[in-house]
Amino acid sequence: MRNALAVFAGGIIGTALRLGIDRALPHSDTQFPVSTLIINTSGAFVLGWLVAGLWTRPAVPAWLKLLLGPGVLGAFTTFSAVMVSLVSLGAASSWPLAGLYLLATLLLGFPAALLGVWLGGRIRHLPAADAGARS
Amino acid sequence: MNALVFAAVVAGGGAAAVVRYFVSRALPVGPGRLPIGVLIVNVAGALLGGVILGLAERAVLSSDLRLVLLTGVCGGLTTFSTWSVETIDLALKGRWRSAVLNLVGTLLLGIAVCAAGYLLAR
Numbered sequence: 001m002r003n004a005l006a007v008f009a010g011g012i013i014g015t016a017l018r019l020g021i022d023r024a025l026p027h028s029d030t031q032f033p034v035s036t037l038i039i040n041t042s043g044a045f046v047l048g049w050l051v052a053g054l055w056t057r058p059a060v061p062a063w064l065k066l067l068l069g070p071g072v073l074g075a076f077t078t079f080s081a082v083m084v085s086l087v088s089l090g091a092a093s094s095w096p097l098a099g100l101y102l103l104a105t106l107l108l109g110f111p112a113a114l115l116g117v118w119l120g121g122r123i124r125h126l127p128a129a130d131a132g133a134r135s
Numbered sequence: 136m137n138a139l140v141f142a143a144v145v146a147g148g149g150a151a152a153v154v155r156y157f158v159s160r161a162l163p164v165g166p167g168r169l170p171i172g173v174l175i176v177n178v179a180g181a182l183l184g185g186v187i188l189g190l191a192e193r194a195v196l197s198s199d200l201r202l203v204l205l206t207g208v209c210g211g212l213t214t215f216s217t218w219s220v221e222t223i224d225l226a227l228k229g230r231w232r233s234a235v236l237n238l239v240g241t242l243l244l245g246i247a248v249c250a251a252g253y254l255l256a257r
Contacts, residue, residue: 011149044219079215080249084185084188
């Protein structure tokens, strides 16, 4: 129950943030969805950094991981909006824009996740290093 | 957008995030295996998104309801961050087949069901 509450609270925050960026950078169904691209790229980076870095540290409580991971970042980023935009652009026969959007989403989002994981690894908690420091 | 619509969008997103959490917890990912829970949730959300897009085009749904269901429920249910990070994680562990399957499989299924939902609903 506590876990679900943490995810729910995080989901509210993530959805509100996404809605705010959507409002700040509005686009019609047939325009390039810049807001979603920014949201997904930045969200993939941050989640990668958290998973590979901060979350390896034992001091981080489980509820905070749930609030930020499946909650804030899970709800902030979206797969459905990408699909809906691709279908909208396709229905309007804007194939070059649809192709560009799909490529941009993949070629920015996945490297962003990789960069996050790589940078997060630099603050990774290593139990072995701990043991070495103590001895 | 009034305060009530805003509250409905964010509450829908929060509730959908809880559904995603329970589905992925019910289908735990084995090491190096396909993260099937997130795949199912993302594909289901893409289908729902296509149906809502089609209904909104027929003016069956108001723009407020479209916002609550698309931005709130579908947006909160599906995730790009977990999809990308789990795919990268599989690739870094040398599980290339699972990584490619997760990337391409989610994408192809997502586009197919979203387009089908849209075409059937509009």
